[in-house]
Amino acid sequence: MEPPRFLATFNQPAPKIPTGRRDITTTPAQSLTLLNDPFVTSQAAYWATQLIQRPDNSLESRLQHMFSKAMSRDATSEELSRWADAARDFAEFESIDEASQMTSLSLWQTMAHAMFNTKEFLYIR
Numbered sequence: 001m002e003p004p005r006f007l008a009t010f011n012q013p014a015p016k017i018p019t020g021r022r023d024i025t026t027t028p029a030q031s032l033t034l035l036n037d038p039f040v041t042s043q044a045a046y047w048a049t050q051l052i053q054r055p056d057n058s059l060e061s062r063l064q065h066m067f068s069k070a071m072s073r074d075a076t077s078e079e080l081s082r083w084a085d086a087a088r089d090f091a092e093f094e095s096i097d098e099a100s101q102m103t104s105l106s107l108w109q110t111m112a113h114a115m116f117n118t119k120e121f122l123y124i125r
Helices: 005-009 028-036 038-052 059-071 077-093 098-103 105-116
Strands: none
Touching (some): 005 028, 038 059, 059 098
16 A cells, blocks of 8 residues: 555655645656666666567667657657767677677667656656
């Protein structure tokens, strides 16, 4: 009967009290939760598993697919360039050679986790 702690961080209303409107806050605890919570990291791993099973033949096509799923829109050429640079940087940091990048679970988990933490993913326009 205890509410999920993850949602409590994001101002989940008390389940036994009628609440007409949720509080709107942005706190450091929310950012840290999105970076460190096991639920978020497991969801990034789940998405990464799905991504590496796709037959994408380029980094850009995979990133375009991620934008489509996460943001419900196509990425701009500038965004594709920035995210491709980030993927290469993450791969270099993790010592993943270019031939293994498209099938690296850890690389795509990191990319998914990064996308989960973008402002556009978090906020409804």
